[in-house]
Amino acid sequence: MSEKLWGGRFQKDTDKLVEKFTASLPFDQRLAEEDVKGSLAHVEMLARCSVISAEEAEKISAGLEEIRKEIERGEFPFDLALEDIHMNIEQRLIEKIGSVGGKLHTARSRNDQVALDLHLYLKRELYNIEQLVLGLQEQLLKAAHRYKGVVLPGYTHLQRAQPVLLAHHLLAYFWMLQRDRERMQGVFARTDLMPLGAGALAGTGFPIDREYVAEKLGFGALYENSMDAVSDRDFVLEFFAFASLLMMHLSRLSEELILWSSSEFDFIELDDAYTTGSSIMPQKKNPDVAELGRAKTGRVYGHFFALLTVLKGLPLTYNRDLQEDKEGLFDTIDTLKMLLPLYSGMIETMRVKEKQMGNAVRKDFANATDLADYLVRKGLPFREAHRVVGAMVVYCQEQGILLQDLDLEQCERFHALFTEDIKEVLDPLRVAHARKVRGGTAPCAVEEQMKKAEQALRLIMSKREE
Ligand code: ARG
DSSP, X not given: OOOSTTGGGOSSOOOHHHHHHHOOHHHHGGGHHHHHHHHHHHHHHHHHTTSSOHHHHHHHHHHHHHHHHHHHTTOOOOOGGXXXXXXXXXXXXXXXXXXXXXXXXXXXXXXXXXXXXXXXXXXXXHHHHHHHHHHHHHHHHHHHHHTTTOEEEEEETTEEEEEEEHHHHHHHHHXXXXXXXXXXXXXXXXXXXXXTXXXXXXXXXXXXXXXXXXXHTTOSEEOSOHHHHHHXXXXXXXXXXXXXXXXXXXXXXXXXXXXXXXXXXXXXXXXXXXXXXXXSOTTOOBOHHHHHHHHHHHHHHHXXXXXXXXXXXXXXXXXXXXXXXXXXXXXXXXXXXXXXXXXXXXHHHOEEOHHHHHHHHHTSSXXXXXXXXXXXXXXXXXXXXXXXXXXXXXXXXXXXXXXXXXXXXXXXXXXTTOOTTHHHHHOHHHHGGGOOSTXXXXXXXXXXXXXXXXXXHTOOOXXXXX
């Protein structure tokens, strides 16, 4: 007979390669803490419901506590032949306290057990990740305050379009992250479901108390269908969807930091602590953190798509395929936890080249829309004003000058509505100040926006786990 915990109906040992191939232990060791926590709640409930005796429950709990300490101290004897973290802990328990340890798995299957562990683990990490997203939002908001007076070109098609406040530009990222946090609320709600009691798939005949376990473990709700409980990984997918959007946002921010720190833009200098050098070119200072952050987006999208593909053809209920949910989940969590503080640091320490940003606005046609708006205010339909200013831009480009270099006489040649007050609208640094609409880039509007951002920071979407 095979030595395995499930070895009763096997006459031969498992092939070594099969053992290695099917084991999840190398990666699901991470669930050890949750596995013990879930078992402790389960065993307490079994005794409460008189499925096992109080004495048995005490022995099992004491054994589990010892195991918890062994794991914490790094002294737990992990054994690959035992397949996964669940079997490792159960076997160790039996080793420690004898056959009564075998009662732990009463009214439970690894199928609902692994689901429980995953729910618990993700709930905890959601809270941690949200704190890090908040941290980055705070840095963006602080930077917005710091650079309140700084103006730079806003772009469309990566062509200079209209001047904006740097604060306004940075706050755009603040709101992306706010939506990411809002999405976390949905992820959290669907992760906050308690699967235990589903057994292998059909529930259990033992008179257990699922509500008690849920309450004990801090779950907001229970799965209402045992078959769904053991085969659902939607909550992991939703986390991947959230993570993919967040990574896409970080990647766009990366791209701007990379562009801005190039000599061509020359808008910022990233801090020495957040850049690396070249092994051959002594002058180089490379934005590798931003580049790697941009690249890591690929692996997060990859994990999302991999799990969607794993799940798409699976019949109910548990299939071993589901074991493939873990590495991508852990890697996504690690990636986010590594990257978010790095981005906070980059934003906090970057040096803004106010002058260069200002020059880029001044030496450009970023005030063209405002010139057209000027004519509109004097009664001209916008479409005509657009055409008039377009012709003025062509003229300036031919002469190698800018709109603000034109004198009134030259302007009048393009349209009779131009008068002396035109100088005011042409000051490129001031045109941003005119866009006072709610959500616009005028300093007063940005000030309002910062107040809203301050309030938004106070909303927390996921709950802290004990
Ligand atoms: N290691 C397995 C997983 O991660 C645990 C559940 C195993 N269940 C089973 N019936 N083989 O999915």
